[in-house]
Amino acid sequence: MYKLAIVDDEPVIRFGIGASVDWESNGLRLAGMFANGQEAWELLEQEPVDILITDIKMPVMDGLELTRLALQHHKMTKVILVSSYNDFEYVRAGLKLGVADYLLKPTLEPESLLELVKKCMRQLEEERKQATEQKQFTDSWHLAERRRNEAGLKRALSLEPGSSAQWQPPALLQTPYAVAAVSVDGAADLEQQHGSLYISLLLEEMQEEFYSVTAEGYAFPAGPHQLLLLLPQGGLAGNLHKLRENWLNGLRISTTTGVGTGTSPDCLKEAYAYGLRAAGRKFWEGPGVYYKEPGDWHPPEPGPAVPQLQLLLQELKVTAVTGHDPDGWKLLLDACLDRWRKLRLPPDRIRKEACETISTLFGQDHDMSLLLEEFEELKQSETLEHLGRLLESQIQGHAKAIVSSPLPAKGNRQLIDKAIDFIAANYTHELTLQQAADHVHMSKNYFCLLFKKFTGQNFIDYVIRLRIAKAKELLTVPGLKIYEVAEGSGFGDVKYFSKLFKKMTGCSPVEYRDRSM
Structure with missing residues (x-):
C-alpha cells in the first residue's frame, strides 16, 4: 500500500481532495493533510510518503520549497502540484525540480485526480521493480566476485587444490589487513550432541553473520571446525569482539580467534600461520581473541619437583587398572596434569603423552582399534582442562570394563x-x-567406541x-x-x-x- 499526503492552505480544497477519493480501496493510505509546507515537512522529514499532492502558493513554506526538500530527502516520491491558471511559471519551476504532474484547481475533478494518482502508482511500481532487479543483479555480481576471491584465497593458502597463479588478489591485500583464524569451542561435544554436519552448518551461519555486519572483508571455512576471516586492520579489535558477541548471543556458541597481520599478498601465508599460533594460546588460557603468539614452549629442563611421566604411569596402572585404590588414580591424574602445566610443553606433545598414558594403562586389556578411536578424541582436546576431563572419562570407562569382566x-x-x-x-x-x-x-565412553x-x-x-x-x-x-x-x-x-x-x-x-x- 502506498502512502499519500495532501497539503493546501485552503481548508475547502484540502478536505475536498481528501474526501473526493476512497483512497483505501485504491491501495493508498492517507498519511496526513496539512495547511502549509512547514507542517507537512515535519512529518515527511521523518516518514517520507510515496505521493505528495501540494498547493504551490502557501504561507510559511510554499509548495516548491516543500517539493525541493521532499525530493532531496526521498527522490522516489511522486509530487503532484495543485495550481491556478496564473501559476504556470511556478508549475514550470516545479517540473524542473522533478514533479510528476500538475492539476488546475478550477477543473479539479475526482476522476482526473484518481487517474493521475494511479499514473504515479504505476511509475512507482515500475521503479521499484527496476530497483529490485538492479539490486538482484548487483548482489549476484558481488556474490560471484566474493566467491571467486574466497576460492582464490583458499588456493593461495593451500587450503584447497589448484593454482592461484591466474587469480587477481583483492585490493584488500594491498593494504594493512588481518587474517583471523576462528574456531568453534567445544566442537567435538557439539558434534556428539547434534551430529557430524552440525559444525559445518554453524560455520555457514557464522559466515552469513560476518557478511551482514562487515562492510569489507572475506570469510570462508578453512577446516572442519574453523572459519578464516580476512578484514582490514582498521577497527579490527572492535569488529572481532562484536562478531564473537553476535555468535555467542545469536548462535549460542563460543569461539576462539587467533590473529595475524600483513600488508601485501606475499604476507598472506605468514599472517595465517601467525594467527594459528596465536590461537594456540587457548590450550593454556582458554577461549578468547589472541593477537600474540604463545611465546617459548620450551622452558628449562624440569627440576626434581616435577615427577617423571613413567613413574606416574606405573602408579596409575596399579590404582586404575587393578582397582587397588579406587580414588587414588584421580590424585595421580591430577599429578600428570600438574606436570604438564609446569613443563609448559607444546600442546601436541602433551596430547601425545596423554595417548601414551591410555596405551600404557590399557593397551593389553582392550582392542587396539578402540584405543585408536580414543587417541583421536585426545588429539582434539582444546585446553589442558578439556584434556584432563577426557582422560578421566576414558580411564573410568576402561577401569569399569575391566572390573566387570567385559564380554567377548x-x-x-x-x-x-x-x-x-x-x-x-x-x-x-x-x-x-x-x-x-x-x-x-555400559559406560558412555566405552559404548560410544x-x-x-x-x-x-x-x-x-x-x-x-x-x-x-x-x-x-x-x-x-x-x-x-x-x-x-x-x-x-x-x-x-x-x-x-x-x-x-x-x-x-x-x-x-x-x-x-x-x-x-
Whole structure:
C-alpha cells in the first residue's frame, strides 16, 4: 500500500481532495493533510510518503520549497502540484525540480485526480521493480566476485587444490589487513550432541553473520571446525569482539580467534600461520581473541619437583587398572596434569603423552582399534582442562570394563544389537547417548567406541539418519506442515531440521515433498 499526503492552505480544497477519493480501496493510505509546507515537512522529514499532492502558493513554506526538500530527502516520491491558471511559471519551476504532474484547481475533478494518482502508482511500481532487479543483479555480481576471491584465497593458502597463479588478489591485500583464524569451542561435544554436519552448518551461519555486519572483508571455512576471516586492520579489535558477541548471543556458541597481520599478498601465508599460533594460546588460557603468539614452549629442563611421566604411569596402572585404590588414580591424574602445566610443553606433545598414558594403562586389556578411536578424541582436546576431563572419562570407562569382566566380541555385538533395537523404538523422541549406554549397562565412553566399531557410525549420526528417513516418509503424507514433520521425526528445531535435511539430501523439505507428490 502506498502512502499519500495532501497539503493546501485552503481548508475547502484540502478536505475536498481528501474526501473526493476512497483512497483505501485504491491501495493508498492517507498519511496526513496539512495547511502549509512547514507542517507537512515535519512529518515527511521523518516518514517520507510515496505521493505528495501540494498547493504551490502557501504561507510559511510554499509548495516548491516543500517539493525541493521532499525530493532531496526521498527522490522516489511522486509530487503532484495543485495550481491556478496564473501559476504556470511556478508549475514550470516545479517540473524542473522533478514533479510528476500538475492539476488546475478550477477543473479539479475526482476522476482526473484518481487517474493521475494511479499514473504515479504505476511509475512507482515500475521503479521499484527496476530497483529490485538492479539490486538482484548487483548482489549476484558481488556474490560471484566474493566467491571467486574466497576460492582464490583458499588456493593461495593451500587450503584447497589448484593454482592461484591466474587469480587477481583483492585490493584488500594491498593494504594493512588481518587474517583471523576462528574456531568453534567445544566442537567435538557439539558434534556428539547434534551430529557430524552440525559444525559445518554453524560455520555457514557464522559466515552469513560476518557478511551482514562487515562492510569489507572475506570469510570462508578453512577446516572442519574453523572459519578464516580476512578484514582490514582498521577497527579490527572492535569488529572481532562484536562478531564473537553476535555468535555467542545469536548462535549460542563460543569461539576462539587467533590473529595475524600483513600488508601485501606475499604476507598472506605468514599472517595465517601467525594467527594459528596465536590461537594456540587457548590450550593454556582458554577461549578468547589472541593477537600474540604463545611465546617459548620450551622452558628449562624440569627440576626434581616435577615427577617423571613413567613413574606416574606405573602408579596409575596399579590404582586404575587393578582397582587397588579406587580414588587414588584421580590424585595421580591430577599429578600428570600438574606436570604438564609446569613443563609448559607444546600442546601436541602433551596430547601425545596423554595417548601414551591410555596405551600404557590399557593397551593389553582392550582392542587396539578402540584405543585408536580414543587417541583421536585426545588429539582434539582444546585446553589442558578439556584434556584432563577426557582422560578421566576414558580411564573410568576402561577401569569399569575391566572390573566387570567385559564380554567377548560376540557378546559385545549382542549388546550393540540390543542398543540398536532400543534406538529404533525411541529415535523419534528425545534420545541421548547416555540413555542408550545405560540401556545396555555400559559406560558412555566405552559404548560410544563399541557402537562406532560395529556400525561404522557415531551414535548421533546413526540417529540422525533414522530421523531423516522418517522425515522423508512423513513428507509424503498430505496436509502435514513442515514443523509437524520435524517434530514427528524427532527434530525439536524446525530451522535446524530444514538446514540439515537440505545438507543431507540436496533439497529442502518443501522441494522433496513437491518431487514426491
